[in-house]
Amino acid sequence: MFTIKETTADSLIALRWQVLRPGRPESAAHFAEDAAEGSAHFAALDINGVVIGCASVIKKNNALQLRGMATAPEWQGKGVGSAVLAATQAYALRQGLLLWCNARVSAVGFYQKSGWHTEGEPFDVAESGPHVVMRFSSESC
Ligand SMILES: CC(C)(COP(=O)(O)OP(=O)(O)OC[C@H]1O[C@@H](n2cnc3c(N)ncnc32)[C@H](O)[C@@H]1OP(=O)(O)O)[C@@H](O)C(=O)NCCC(=O)NCCS
Numbered sequence: 001m002f003t004i005k006e007t008t009a010d011s012l013i014a015l016r017w018q019v020l021r022p023g024r025p026e027s028a029a030h031f032a033e034d035a036a037e038g039s040a041h042f043a044a045l046d047i048n049g050v051v052i053g054c055a056s057v058i059k060k061n062n063a064l065q066l067r068g069m070a071t072a073p074e075w076q077g078k079g080v081g082s083a084v085l086a087a088t089q090a091y092a093l094r095q096g097l098l099l100w101c102n103a104r105v106s107a108v109g110f111y112q113k114s115g116w117h118t119e120g121e122p123f124d125v126a127e128s129g130p131h132v133v134m135r136f137s138s139e140s141c
Contacts, residue, residue: 002052002080004087007043009034012054012068019070024127031067033058042087044071044080053080055088057099064092066101066136085114089136099136108132 009031017029033039038059043051052072057064066088071081092099103111105122111134122132 001047002044002075002083004042004044004053004083006087006091007041007051009039009041009056011043011051012041012056015051015054015070015072016068019072020068029068031056031058033060038064040088040091042084042091044075044084046075053084055084057088057091059097063098063100064088064095066099069101069107081110082114085111089114089138092136093138101134102131103134104128105130105132108134111136 013026013029017024017026021028034041034056036058039056041056042054044053046052052075053070055069056067058067066085069081069085071084089099100119101111102125103116103118106129108118114136115138116134116136119133119135122130125131
């Protein structure tokens with residue numbers, strides 16, 4: 001059982017750090033644009049209100065970049081990530097903005113199941129490994 005809500009970046013830092021930036025300083029889990037106008041943050045909460053899933057969208061050049069997509073290890077494979085992702089997709093549709101991300105190659109299948117498509121060739125990101133640009137298209141869902 002979990003619920004999805006729009007929230008603050010601050011409430012997502014611990015999960016981002018644990019899942020996406022392990023072994024690095026806590027500051028690596030903060031994004032420069034977290035508080036920027038047009039940014040929005042989404043959490044999945046368990047029945048105790050603990051954040052078990054997260055994602056953020058950052059407005060750049062009239063599009064939204066998805067960042068910080070993560071599910072707590074013990075909750076992975078239970079629909080949390082796709083529910084958080086759906087909240088970001090709905091937000092982008094309401095805003096009328098394109099939604100894209102630099103996806104870890106290891107997570108491409110996760111995004112594809114929600115109607116995302118890769119664009120171009122994979123590239124390396126320092127300390128995070130291979131990534132590829134992906135874009136959400138509501139027409140494919
Ligand atoms: C990728 C991640 C966010 C997925 O979250 P999740 O809560 O486990 O995903 P869900 O349970 O909602 O999975 C939805 C579907 O995607 C599939 N899926 C999940 N992760 C996948 C992956 N890495 N590759 C391929 N398919 C995947 C699931 O099997 C499920 O398929 P189904 O609908 O046929 O059952 C999570 O595994 C995670 O935090 N990984 C580590 C951090 C990471 O890689 N983040 C993405 C950075 S770009």
